[in-house]
Structure formats: C-alpha cells, structure tokens
Amino acid sequence: MDQGPDENKGLSKMKRLLAGVALSALLAAPLQAQDATTVLATVNGTDITLGHLIAMQSLLPDQYRQLPDQVLFEGMLEQLIQQEVMAGQARGMMTSRMELGLENEQRAFLAAALMDEIAMADIPEEEIEAEYENVYGATEPAREYNASHILVETEEEALALIADLEGGADFAELAQQHSTGPSGPNGGQLGWFTAGMMVPSFEEAVFALEADEISAPVETQFGWHVIRLNESRLQDAPALEDVREELVQGLRRARVDARMEELTAEADVERPDLEGFDISLIRDIDLLEN
Known part of the structure; x- marks a missing residue:
C-alpha cells in the first residue's frame, strides 16, 4: 500500500530515533577492553578500533582537536565508517593508478612521520643558547x-x-x-x-x-x-626569549635536513641511464588505465 506524506515523515523520524538509540547504546555499553584494540565498529567484517581513532585524532589540525570529546568521537567514528564503506567498494575495482597512488601515499606518510620524530625530539637549552650566539652574538648592531x-x-x-x-x-x-x-x-x-x-x-x-x-x-x-x-x-640584538621559537624551529629544520642527507648518503640508490627517456610521459595517465 502506498504511504502518504505524513506516514513517510513518521518513518523518517523513527529511523532517526532508532539510529540515535543505537549510537547511544554503543556509547553507553561497557566495553570489555579499554585499549587500542577495542572495537568500536565493524564494517563488512573490518574492525574499526580505538587505535584507529587515536591515530586519526593525533593528525588533526589543532582547531579540531580542541572540540569536545563527544563531538570528536562521533565525528571521527562516522568518518572512518564511511571511509571503510567506500574503501571496501574500491578494493574490488583496484587499478594500477590506485595501487601506485596508495604506494605514494604510504611512502609520503612514513617519511613525514619520521621527519616529525626527528624534529620533535627535545633540543637542549645549551644548543639553543649556542644558536642564539651564532646568529646574534657576532652581529654588529x-x-x-x-x-x-x-x-x-x-x-x-x-x-x-x-x-x-x-x-x-x-x-x-x-x-x-x-x-x-x-x-x-x-x-x-x-x-x-x-x-x-x-x-x-x-x-x-x-x-x-x-x-x-x-x-x-x-x-x-x-x-x-x-x-x-x-x-x-x-x-640592539633581540633578547633570547623574543627569538627562542624562531631559533628552535630553525634547529628542528636543520636536524631533519642533516638526517635526510645522512640517510640518503647511506641508501643504496641506483639510477639507470635515462638518456633518450621521454620525460613527457609523466603526464600520460592512460599508461595506468589497466
């Protein structure tokens, strides 16, 4: 039997109510484990865990990380569920372009994570003071x-x-x-x-x-x-405290650059002879259509 507009509105409200109840039950139900492996949702057999949310939260811009925990939790969980739904569909239609894109994304993420680890290591006060002296100590006013x-x-x-x-x-x-x-x-x-x-x-x-x-x-x-x-x-030269953050950021960049040069020098990098190679092929997306 066809349903009228009022009946459709009622069903829509009911669906929203049930969805809210389901979410409340998820949030209120006691979980047996409270660690990174705690499963918060399962999408077509794939678990989304507390660890996934923690990792996601750690990479958010500051303005999002300052949101209330409840808002942040619900927003991130919903986003991960939607992403997994879409990703599951995409896995069944994987192309060379998608596979190579994933490799590039993973490479970039790992490189950025290592650079963050290097940059954020503590910088001793004496190193900051030495840099201040190096930059401002010998400078004529x-x-x-x-x-x-x-x-x-x-x-x-x-x-x-x-x-x-x-x-x-x-x-x-x-x-x-x-x-x-x-x-x-x-x-x-x-x-x-x-x-x-x-x-x-x-x-x-x-x-x-x-x-x-x-x-x-x-x-x-x-x-x-x-x-x-x-x-x-x-x-006069600026006081150390006035330029401390500038000096620290410069020292962090120098650490990353030095470590990158060191690792690159140690790496076994082989470059074939590219004489005659058509560099315009980097724009030929058709090469990945398979």
Missing part, C-alpha cells in the same frame, strides 16, 4: 634612523622649502602644507627604518646627515625630497 621628509614635484620647490626652513619655518607645518607624499598630513614623519628599507638615493642622503640637519634636494622616482634626520640609534 644595526643603526636605525628616524627621519621626516617633504616630497614635491620639482627641484625649485624643494630649494624654496629649504630656504623657508633656514629662515626658521617649522618642518612639520611645511610638510602638511606642501608635501605630496602620504606622510604629509603626519608632518612628513617616516618613523624608524634601517638600511635597505628606502630607495638608495634617499638612504644615502639620510646616512650623511647629523641629527636635526636638513638635506639638499634629493631626487628619486617619486619626485624631489627635502629630508630631516630627527635622530638615529643602534638597534
């Missing part, structure tokens, strides 16, 4: 400059502004009135900068100035500048 400028279109305008400044005009007021640069409304203030942050001709003029001295007109691709050096200072 960089000089920082604080300057203001007025940008105009012609050299004549720049010379006129210099004459006004020599007559006692206020630099910031002239910058607000005449500068075409974005710093004009701020009195021409450029803030602190170091070598390499400004165009060469501008930098050269700044470096030649004493504090509160005004430059001659300086031409750049932006126009003509009148520059005042407000002050300069030596930039």
Whole structure:
C-alpha cells in the first residue's frame, strides 16, 4: 500500500530515533577492553578500533582537536565508517593508478612521520643558547634612523622649502602644507627604518646627515625630497626569549635536513641511464588505465 506524506515523515523520524538509540547504546555499553584494540565498529567484517581513532585524532589540525570529546568521537567514528564503506567498494575495482597512488601515499606518510620524530625530539637549552650566539652574538648592531621628509614635484620647490626652513619655518607645518607624499598630513614623519628599507638615493642622503640637519634636494622616482634626520640609534640584538621559537624551529629544520642527507648518503640508490627517456610521459595517465 502506498504511504502518504505524513506516514513517510513518521518513518523518517523513527529511523532517526532508532539510529540515535543505537549510537547511544554503543556509547553507553561497557566495553570489555579499554585499549587500542577495542572495537568500536565493524564494517563488512573490518574492525574499526580505538587505535584507529587515536591515530586519526593525533593528525588533526589543532582547531579540531580542541572540540569536545563527544563531538570528536562521533565525528571521527562516522568518518572512518564511511571511509571503510567506500574503501571496501574500491578494493574490488583496484587499478594500477590506485595501487601506485596508495604506494605514494604510504611512502609520503612514513617519511613525514619520521621527519616529525626527528624534529620533535627535545633540543637542549645549551644548543639553543649556542644558536642564539651564532646568529646574534657576532652581529654588529644595526643603526636605525628616524627621519621626516617633504616630497614635491620639482627641484625649485624643494630649494624654496629649504630656504623657508633656514629662515626658521617649522618642518612639520611645511610638510602638511606642501608635501605630496602620504606622510604629509603626519608632518612628513617616516618613523624608524634601517638600511635597505628606502630607495638608495634617499638612504644615502639620510646616512650623511647629523641629527636635526636638513638635506639638499634629493631626487628619486617619486619626485624631489627635502629630508630631516630627527635622530638615529643602534638597534640592539633581540633578547633570547623574543627569538627562542624562531631559533628552535630553525634547529628542528636543520636536524631533519642533516638526517635526510645522512640517510640518503647511506641508501643504496641506483639510477639507470635515462638518456633518450621521454620525460613527457609523466603526464600520460592512460599508461595506468589497466
């Protein structure tokens, strides 16, 4: 007998209710074993264990790992069940492309796992301190400059502004009135900068100035500048704690690189003569259609 819309809705609600009861029973039922081999679901004869969920959880991005345990458990278990359903179907239609793809995925996973093991090993404090000394200890302190400028279109305008400044005009007021640069409304203030942050001709003029001295007109691709050096200072090396994470990450990368070079040197790698080999074949997916 055909069922009406109301009956279909009722059946749908019943199915959802039964599914919820089944899941609740699974979660509430006491399990005999509470270790990595504990079976949480069986899909067409294949077990999904607590160990599978632990391994999956360990590889999740941080934002997912911070979810409540109940949400995380249900989401991961459902995903693994769905994946196993699909994978079981795929196993019956395995192609060369799929088999080789699995080999590549396994190779990449194992290599990444080893790199993580190498990188995450504890780094002694003395090694971090030695790296800090290596990076910052022998470095000459960089000089920082604080300057203001007025940008105009012609050299004549720049010379006129210099004459006004020599007559006692206020630099910031002239910058607000005449500068075409974005710093004009701020009195021409450029803030602190170091070598390499400004165009060469501008930098050269700044470096030649004493504090509160005004430059001659300086031409750049932006126009003509009148520059005042407000002050300069030596930039101290950062404190160890300020760069600790940066140093640690660099040491971890160096460990991985060194170990990779070592293992590669020890490996028995054979490379056949590839003279005449058609490298464009890497794009021929038809070679895997069997």
